[in-house]
Amino acid sequence: MSTAVLAEDLRRVGLAAGLAAVGFTSVEPFTEARAAIDDRRAAGLDGGMQFTFRNPARSTEPERILAGARSLVVGAWRYDVAAPASPPGEPSGRVAAYARVDHYADLRQALAVVADHLEAVGHRTRVVADDNALADRAAALRAGIGWQGKNTNILLPGRGSWFVLGAVVTSADLPPATQPVVDGCGPCTRCLTGCPTDAIIAPGVLDARRCLAWLVQAPGEIPREHRVAMGDRLYGCDDCQEVCPPNRWLGHEVEPHMGPGGSRAWVPVLDLLDATDDEVMATAGRWYVPRRDPRFLRRNALVVLGNVGDRADPRVAAVVERYVRSDDDLLAAHAVWAARRLGLDQLVALAPAGPAVDAERNALAP
Ligand code: B12
Ligand code: SF4
Ligand code: SF4
Known part of the structure; x- marks a missing residue:
C-alpha cells in the first residue's frame, strides 16, 4: 500500500x-x-x-x-x-471547559x-x-x-x-505535511489585553508565574497579587480563548459526540470546603492536583469564596471561620485572606500563628 x-x-x-x-x-x-x-x-x-x-x-x-x-x-x-450560568444563591467555582x-x-x-x-x-x-x-x-x-x-x-x-x-x-512512513497553516491572528491582540493577569508577556510567550491556569494547579500559595483576578476560577482558565475572535465567531455550538460537559461547569465551593478528602478528590477526577493532595483544591475554593461569597450568608461565615482556625497554615492563611476580602475582619485574630498566616496578617488588605 x-x-x-x-x-x-x-x-x-x-x-x-x-x-x-x-x-x-x-x-x-x-x-x-x-x-x-x-x-x-x-x-x-x-x-x-x-x-x-x-x-x-x-x-x-x-x-x-x-x-x-x-x-x-x-x-x-x-x-x-x-x-x-452559575447557580444562583450558591457561591460556585468555575471549571474551565477542557x-x-x-x-x-x-x-x-x-x-x-x-x-x-x-x-x-x-x-x-x-x-x-x-x-x-x-x-x-x-x-x-x-x-x-x-x-x-x-x-x-x-x-x-x-x-x-x-x-x-x-x-x-x-513505525509507518507517512507523507508529512509540507505547508504550514497560515497564521490567522493578523494584527489582533485580544488575548494579550484580555488576560486578567497579563500572563501573555509577548505574542506567543506565556509567563506561567502569572497564568491562572497554572496557579490553580501549582503547589504552595496562590500569589496574593493574583487572588482577586482569580475571581471564581476553581480549575483552569479560559479567558484568552473566550476573547479570541475566531472562537467568538463560532459561538458555542455543541457537536453531538461532545457529551454533557456543561453539567460540571460549576462546583459549589461551600460543599467542597465541607467535603471529606475522598469527596474532594472525586470532584477533581483526573484534574492535575499536586501530589493528589485535596488541600490544594480547598485552597482554590477559599480564594473563590473570598471573591464571590456573601458575607451575610451564615454558612459562608461559618466555613471561613472553620478554615481560619485550621492548623494547616496554608489553608488558614487563605481563609484569613478570604475573611478580609469578605469584610469578616473579626475572624482574622482567630488564626493560629504560622509563617503563612503571619505573612497574611501583615499584608495589606486585599
Ligand atoms: C505546560 C502546559 C501548560 C502550562 C503552560 C502553557 C504554555 N503556554 O506554555 C499551563 C499550565 C499554563 C497550561 C495552560 C493551558 N493549557 Co496546557 N499544556 C501544557 C503541556 C503539558 C506542555 C506545553 C509546553 O510544552 N509548553 C512549553 C512552551 C514553550 O510551548 P509553547 O508555548 O507552545 O511554545 C511555542 C510558542 O511560544 C512559539 N512561539 C515562540 N515565539 C512566538 C511568537 C508568536 C507570535 C507565536 C504565535 C508563537 C511563538 O514557539 C514555541 C515552540 O513551538 C501541554 C501538553 C503537552 N504534553 O504538550 C498542554 C497543552 C498545551 N495545554 C492545553 C490546554 C487545553 C491548556 C488550557 C487551555 C487549559 C485551561 N483552560 O486552563 C490552558 C491555556 C493557557 C495558554 N494560553 O497556554 C492543550 C492545548 C490545546 C490547543 N488547542 O492548543 C495541550 C496541548 C494539552 C493537550 N494535549 O491538548 N498548559
Ligand atoms: S489561561 Fe488565563 S491567565 Fe493564563 S494566559 Fe490565558 S487568560 Fe491569562
Ligand atoms: S485573541 Fe485569538 S486571534 Fe487574537 S491574537 Fe490572540 S490567539 Fe490570535
Whole structure:
C-alpha cells in the first residue's frame, strides 16, 4: 500500500472515530519547542512546572517514544464549551471547559482506533495525548493541524482553539505535511489585553508565574497579587480563548459526540470546603492536583469564596471561620485572606500563628 493511500485511510478512520482533524509529520526533533522550553526555564517563566519542562529533550524527540518510529499521526478532539450560568444563591467555582469531562480519554480512544488500523497492516504504534513524552502543540503545528495563536493555543482554520491534542507515534512512513497553516491572528491582540493577569508577556510567550491556569494547579500559595483576578476560577482558565475572535465567531455550538460537559461547569465551593478528602478528590477526577493532595483544591475554593461569597450568608461565615482556625497554615492563611476580602475582619485574630498566616496578617488588605 502506498504511503499516500495509507495516510488517506488513516485520516478517514480518525475522522470517523470523532477526531476533528488528522495530520501527519515526521519524528524529527522539535528543535524550536526545545529551544523555547529551555529559554523559558532559563528566564524563570516556567514557574516550577514539570510536564514538558522536566526533561525537554525527552518531550521534543519523538523517536524516544517508540524505537524505530518514523511518523506521527496527530489528532485534535473538539470539546464542548457551552455551560449554564452559575447557580444562583450558591457561591460556585468555575471549571474551565477542557476539564469538565475527561476529553483526553475520548481523544485517546479515537487515536487508538487509528493505531489499531496501523497495527492491522503491520506497523507498530504508541498513543500519546497530554503526556510529558511529547510537546503536543509543536506536533500539531508541524502536522498542519492549525496555527499557533498569540495566546499559544493551536487554532484550527475556521474552527478555533477548543481542542485537545494528541498523536499516534508509529513505525509507518507517512507523507508529512509540507505547508504550514497560515497564521490567522493578523494584527489582533485580544488575548494579550484580555488576560486578567497579563500572563501573555509577548505574542506567543506565556509567563506561567502569572497564568491562572497554572496557579490553580501549582503547589504552595496562590500569589496574593493574583487572588482577586482569580475571581471564581476553581480549575483552569479560559479567558484568552473566550476573547479570541475566531472562537467568538463560532459561538458555542455543541457537536453531538461532545457529551454533557456543561453539567460540571460549576462546583459549589461551600460543599467542597465541607467535603471529606475522598469527596474532594472525586470532584477533581483526573484534574492535575499536586501530589493528589485535596488541600490544594480547598485552597482554590477559599480564594473563590473570598471573591464571590456573601458575607451575610451564615454558612459562608461559618466555613471561613472553620478554615481560619485550621492548623494547616496554608489553608488558614487563605481563609484569613478570604475573611478580609469578605469584610469578616473579626475572624482574622482567630488564626493560629504560622509563617503563612503571619505573612497574611501583615499584608495589606486585599
Ligand atoms: C505546560 C502546559 C501548560 C502550562 C503552560 C502553557 C504554555 N503556554 O506554555 C499551563 C499550565 C499554563 C497550561 C495552560 C493551558 N493549557 Co496546557 N499544556 C501544557 C503541556 C503539558 C506542555 C506545553 C509546553 O510544552 N509548553 C512549553 C512552551 C514553550 O510551548 P509553547 O508555548 O507552545 O511554545 C511555542 C510558542 O511560544 C512559539 N512561539 C515562540 N515565539 C512566538 C511568537 C508568536 C507570535 C507565536 C504565535 C508563537 C511563538 O514557539 C514555541 C515552540 O513551538 C501541554 C501538553 C503537552 N504534553 O504538550 C498542554 C497543552 C498545551 N495545554 C492545553 C490546554 C487545553 C491548556 C488550557 C487551555 C487549559 C485551561 N483552560 O486552563 C490552558 C491555556 C493557557 C495558554 N494560553 O497556554 C492543550 C492545548 C490545546 C490547543 N488547542 O492548543 C495541550 C496541548 C494539552 C493537550 N494535549 O491538548 N498548559
Ligand atoms: S489561561 Fe488565563 S491567565 Fe493564563 S494566559 Fe490565558 S487568560 Fe491569562
Ligand atoms: S485573541 Fe487574537 S491574537 Fe490572540 S490567539 Fe485569538 S486571534 Fe490570535
